Amino acid sequence: MSALALxxxxxxxxxxxxGVAVTVGALAAVVLLMALNMRLGDIPMSVAEVLRAVVxxxxxxxxxxxxxxxxxxxxxxxxGAALALAGAITQSIARNPLxxxxxxxxxxxxxxxxxxxxxLSGSAAGGVSGALASFGxxxxxxxxxLTGAVIVYSLAWRRGLDGYRLVLVGIGVAAVFTNVKFxxxxxxxxxxxxxxxxxxxxxxxxxxxxxxxxVALALVLLIPATLLGxxxxxxxxxxxxxxxxxxxxxxxxxxxxxxxxxxxxAVATASAGPIAFVALASPQxxxxxxxxxxxxxxxxAVVGALxxxxxxxIARTAFSPIELPVGVVTAVLGAPYLIHLIWRxxx
Amino acid sequence: MxxxxxxxxxxxxxxxxxxxxxxxxxxxxxxxxxTVVMSITIGSKSVPLTDAWHALTSPTGTENDIVIRSLxxxxxxxxxxxxxxxxxxxxxxxxxxxxxxxxxxxxxxxxGAAFAMVAGIIFLGMTSLYAYIWFGMAGALIASVGVFALxxxxxxxxxxxxxxxxxxxxVSAFLYALTSxxxxxxxxxxxxxxxxxxxxxxxRGEEVVWQVLPFIVAGLLLALINAPGLNALSLGEDVxxxxxxxxxxxxxxxxxxxxxxxxxSVAACGSLSFIGLIVPHLVRPLSGTDHRWxxxxxxxxGAALLLFADVxxxxxxxxxxxxxxxxxALMGAPFFVALVRRRKPVRL
Numbered sequence: 001m002s003a004l005a006l007x008x009x010x011x012x013x014x015x016x017x018x019g020v021a022v023t024v025g026a027l028a029a030v031v032l033l034m035a036l037n038m039r040l041g042d043i044p045m046s047v048a049e050v051l052r053a054v055v056x057x058x059x060x061x062x063x064x065x066x067x068x069x070x071x072x073x074x075x076x077x078x079x080g081a082a083l084a085l086a087g088a089i090t091q092s093i094a095r096n097p098l099x100x101x102x103x104x105x106x107x108x109x110x111x112x113x114x115x116x117x118x119x120l121s122g123s124a125a126g127g128v129s130g131a132l133a134s135f136g137x138x139x140x141x142x143x144x145x146l147t148g149a150v151i152v153y154s155l156a157w158r159r160g161l162d163g164y165r166l167v168l169v170g171i172g173v174a175a176v177f178t179n180v181k182f183x184x185x186x187x188x189x190x191x192x193x194x195x196x197x198x199x200x201x202x203x204x205x206x207x208x209x210x211x212x213x214x215v216a217l218a219l220v221l222l223i224p225a226t227l228l229g230x231x232x233x234x235x236x237x238x239x240x241x242x243x244x245x246x247x248x249x250x251x252x253x254x255x256x257x258x259x260x261x262x263x264x265x266a267v268a269t270a271s272a273g274p275i276a277f278v279a280l281a282s283p284q285x286x287x288x289x290x291x292x293x294x295x296x297x298x299x300x301a302v303v304g305a306l307x308x309x310x311x312x313x314i315a316r317t318a319f320s321p322i323e324l325p326v327g328v329v330t331a332v333l334g335a336p337y338l339i340h341l342i343w344r345x346x347x
Numbered sequence: 348m349x350x351x352x353x354x355x356x357x358x359x360x361x362x363x364x365x366x367x368x369x370x371x372x373x374x375x376x377x378x379x380x381x382t383v384v385m386s387i388t389i390g391s392k393s394v395p396l397t398d399a400w401h402a403l404t405s406p407t408g409t410e411n412d413i414v415i416r417s418l419x420x421x422x423x424x425x426x427x428x429x430x431x432x433x434x435x436x437x438x439x440x441x442x443x444x445x446x447x448x449x450x451x452x453x454x455x456x457x458x459g460a461a462f463a464m465v466a467g468i469i470f471l472g473m474t475s476l477y478a479y480i481w482f483g484m485a486g487a488l489i490a491s492v493g494v495f496a497l498x499x500x501x502x503x504x505x506x507x508x509x510x511x512x513x514x515x516x517x518v519s520a521f522l523y524a525l526t527s528x529x530x531x532x533x534x535x536x537x538x539x540x541x542x543x544x545x546x547x548x549x550x551r552g553e554e555v556v557w558q559v560l561p562f563i564v565a566g567l568l569l570a571l572i573n574a575p576g577l578n579a580l581s582l583g584e585d586v587x588x589x590x591x592x593x594x595x596x597x598x599x600x601x602x603x604x605x606x607x608x609x610x611x612s613v614a615a616c617g618s619l620s621f622i623g624l625i626v627p628h629l630v631r632p633l634s635g636t637d638h639r640w641x642x643x644x645x646x647x648x649g650a651a652l653l654l655f656a657d658v659x660x661x662x663x664x665x666x667x668x669x670x671x672x673x674x675x676a677l678m679g680a681p682f683f684v685a686l687v688r689r690r691k692p693v694r695l
Contacts, residue, residue, distance in 0.1 A: 158688060164509050171512065171513075172684035175620065179676035182544055182672075183673045193537075197530070197531065325531065331520055331521065331523070332521065332528070335517050335520045
């Protein structure tokens with residue numbers, strides 16, 4: 001397929017029409033699914049009513065839609081996009097379709113610090129509400145995510161970075177985090193534990209604008225930054241030695257990109273908890289749809305938004321009136337996909 | 348079926364080897380005894396050795412007698428049983444999958460048991476451990492058949508240790524997601540599950556020991572019967588077949604043994620990861636690759652390790668206790684990381 005070149009300020013990207021088509025198409029699907037999702041709730045509405053409520057500030061449902069449903073739907077889409085972008089970056093760097101923030105210690109690290117915050121502050125401190133919910137939890141998740149990533153990265157580093165060693169070290173470190181988390185869960189009061197359980201399976205329930213903000217900001221800042229960095233990522237797939245001989249400052253570029261991925265994943269985790277497998281599956285799906293050689297960053301992000309929004313729709317409707325956390329749905333759908341990937345990779 | 352090769356005539360140098368290995372066996376037995384004594388005497392209330400002896404031989408109903416007879420002894424016996432079971436199960440899994448990273452916890456067998464048990468609690472309202480065990484066993488069976496299938500497809504073309512470990516992680520994640528969906532619906536199951544998932548041998552009582560005992564004994568017998576066949580299989584399926592091995596039967600016995608051993612210990616103690624991973628690696632320098640020795644050694648080291656971890660958990664965070672499953676994971680995961688870092692994992 002022919003490719004076009006996009007030049008901005010002396011830098012150039014290859015733009016492939018197929019990639020653009022996939023991205024735009026997926027974006028349209030995201031908007032459609034978000035609208036379908038916003039119909040659901042205590043007051044059922046049609047899609048037309050939802051749209052009218054968004055546009056017309058005077059309508060009855062304006063508050064419900066704009067303050068409750070839109071932020072929830074937006075959180076889902078943005079969190080999915082951030083996770084998928086983080087996944088696309090880590091997969092490109094590890095040159096391994098199995099690498100994703102959940103394997104690399106980011107989401108598990110974030111889980112531990114958040115559960116610690118929820119359980120240790122306890123009902124005595126008023127539980128998770130107010131300032132702690134909107135400020136403390138994201139900060140804790142960010143801290144835990146960064147710590148987890150640093151631990152995994154430094155343990156896996158041994159005269160260079162081997163993709164598989166990174167993944168296996170990640171599994172080991174995740175086991176430590178998971179068990180610290182279990183211990184915290186047994187320590188806590190059953191009510192706090194229940195809340196923590198909902199959070200650590202990844203939930204979009206009750207998300208407001210305060211959850212949209214950090215993720216939106218991270219995406220706005222980091223999408224352009226990672227697109228710049230993607231130029232060196234493209235070179236990375238030829239292997240460390242080749243890249244060094246091409247004159248790319250490999251470790252610097254890789255370090256910065258990984259840092260961006262950790263930020264994205266941690267901010268996303270802070271907003272919605274660890275939504276499993278979105279980061280793993282979206283880049284691979286985007287890769288196949290666009291038929292490119294590496295996970296395409298933008299298309300991956302849009303596919304991630306699409307997957308998360310679709311999973312949330314399933315989570316809310318499948319066992320209605322019980323709403324499952326969206327992370328349970330993505331795990332149930334995503335894990336067989338991971339098994340399939342492994343199955344296909346054994347040659 | 349292969350005749351047990353334990354009692355065949357052996358040459359002089361082999362006799363020497365057998366004597367040496369028997370001595371190691373004795374030494375390991377002594378280590379287990381030491382950890383048993385530790386487990387009986389150390390805890391939130393430490394009991395002097397003389398009192399412990401008094402309680403075991405001629406109890407008169409003193410406070411220490413009661414602590415020891417009703418709490419410490421059942422806990423210790425359960426620890427020994429579960430440790431033996433998981434150590435042997437780990438060695439069997441590593442032997443059959445020829446994978447140094449195999450472990451009932453890592454490869455999803457534990458989560459399979461957990462899912463089946465939680466489903467039983469919610470949908471069938473079961474409450475007795477006896478029912479738990481059967482469900483745990485069924486779940487463990489399904490998961491271990493799945494993992495074995497993944498681990499052995501096409502012999503040489505089968506997955507590498509890395510891919511099998513990843514597949515196990517994926518299977519675990521899948522089952523864990525299903526389990527957590529279930530416990531979110533049912534608060535009572537959640538309360539059982541959250542204690543279950545961190546694995547403990549405390550406060551289980553004597554009746555639990557009696558309930559799991561037959562399953563573990565049966566599993567151990569099958570494992571010992573499996574040992575000569577497993578030795579032949581480790582030469583490769585083709586060689587084993589030409590030596591007159593019934594491959595399917597050997598695999599079947601192996602799966603049955605792993606299921607009984609890990610299913611029973613998981614049902615009684617909850618999730619205890621990494622013990623099956625570590626133990627065979629500790630044991631191999633002593634036993635070599637001969638499963639007739641590797642399996643019994645693994646059992647003993649497993650028991651010692653589990654009791655040791657349990658004692659650590661009792662003293663490390665006073666006044667509370669850290670569950671043994673957590674201590675094991677915190678000890679075992681760094682071991683796993685070191686194993687991965689040391690060299691490229693190769694097939695056994």
